[in-house]
Amino acid sequence: MAKRVALLGIQHESNTFIDRRTTLGDFLNGHWLMGEDIRKEYKHAHHEIGGMIESLDEKGIEAVCVMYAEATPGGIIESEAFDHLLRVMMTELEKALPVDGCLVVPHGAAVSEGFPDMDGRWLSALRERLGGDTPIVGTLDPHANVSELMAVSTNALIAYATNPHIDQRETGRKAADLLARILDKEINPSQALIQTPVAIALEQQYTSAYPCNVLYRLAAQTAGLEGILSVSVLLGFPYADVREMGSAFIVIADNAPELAIEEGEKLKAALIRLREDCSGKKTAIGEILPSLAERQRPVLLLDMGDNIGGGAPGDSVYLLQAIESFGKYKCCMIVFDPDAVAIAAAHTINDQFELAFGNVSAEPGGDKYVSRVRLLKKADGKFSELTAKHGGQVNYDMGSIVIVETDKGNVVMLGSLRVPPFSLQQLLAFGIDPAAFDVMVAKGVNAPIAAYAPACPTIIQVNTPGVTQADMTLFNYSNRRRPLHPFENIL
Secondary structure: OOOEEEEEEEEOEEOOOOOOOEOHHHHHOOEEEEOHHHHHHHOOOOOHHHHHHHHHHHOOOEEEEEEEEEOOOEOOEOHHHHHHHHHHHHHHHHHHOOOOEEEEOOOOEOOEOOOOOHHHHHHHHHHHHHOOOOOEEEEEOOOOOOOHHHHHOOOEEEEOOOOOOOOHHHHHHHHHHHHHHHHOOOOOEEEEEEEOOEOOOHHHOOOOOOOHHHHHHHHHHHHOOOOEEEEEEEOOOOOOOOOOOOOEEEEEEEOOHHHHHHHHHHHHHHHHHHHHHOOOOOOOHHHHHHHHHHOOOOEEEEEHHHOHHHOOOOOEOHHHHHHHHHOOOOEEEEEEOHHHHHHHHOOOOOOEEEEEEOEOOOOOOOOOEEEEEEEEEEEEEEEEOOOOOOOOOOEEEEEEEEEEEEOOOOEEEEEOOOOOOOOOHHHHOOOOOHHHOOEEEEOOOOOOHHHHOOOOOEEEEEOOOOOOOOOHHHOOOOOOOOOOEOOOOOO
């Protein structure tokens, strides 16, 4: 009889510095799938679930798809929302039992009102139900703030090795392959979580560049050692005021806990040596605009302070205001503002009218930007991405959208649902060609690079204001561990 493996997950990256809570409706507007709908959505996707299903199918192991829920990064998850998600997950799991093993898909940086370590909470509930003899293996986003509870509740956790995350499907395969080896009693994983006294700024978390490329090269060398099954670099998520906030490593050895800890401590020491290079440049827009004339265009400006992938609202027009005041470049950006969409959509194409949209300050509920605009397009904001891009999703939905041109000649797409800029199809599907602009603005730090790099030869991270501002030391933390670089001297 074929072995049976349950597949389930709850994913959210929670920014605790945002007042607005993440609700059950946010999950419903994200990706919430049950049973075989999970397979239909992700079988061919560049997502870890697709890799898990592919690996299990190849091995003749039955993938029992239970539940997967994901919401766009945002504020802390409401208690009622998490309670409902967990209750549905456990109810659906009961229907699937018995199983020989379990594949899990947490993010690793989820926070709920009742449980700051939300991923640890649901993983431990899963372990309690399945018992100690049923192996649980999963994947993590490298922006996870990993807790001891997450580690002890699972047999093995493997993080994606790229940021932007373009290896998710491959990571899902690795997790499923490892689980299959456990089920065949080929290996007995010893998992060690090594937390460090360093928090890497999001600005410096581009894995192809220094200093991250050094860490990943060392991790790859460690993974090649005899007895080592997996090595993961956890870059961490600095916008969560939780005890686990900071960078870490997970080393998994074959029945050798001392080896896993020893090698993990070596990686920790390497990160400590690199700590001064992990804080970023924090370049202001005033330094950038005068130099753009010498840059190859279109230039991609990454709006770090309004990073939707880090939970920000996606409504800042700080960069648009600066570019329009500078007056030399034509730009395009996407702004979340459902009220402005409704107002603009009441007009007909080519109508010219005054429109207030976005937020010109870093504070919630700040003043809107007012411009005379011309309506270019109204549309249903659904689009698809079929290639490997950050996040691994296939189907996206911005709700109703409008595209307007300001009186300064800049183009703004206004959306009704927050969608991070992980796919260039977000523009191309609606007739926007980046080549027609001097400047493209994307609300992110590193994630949009995978989508925009083919169209934008110059990429610049901009230190903008907002709830994901580049300098983490400006946030007021109450719960993070201490000492922690860059907040304190750790030596």
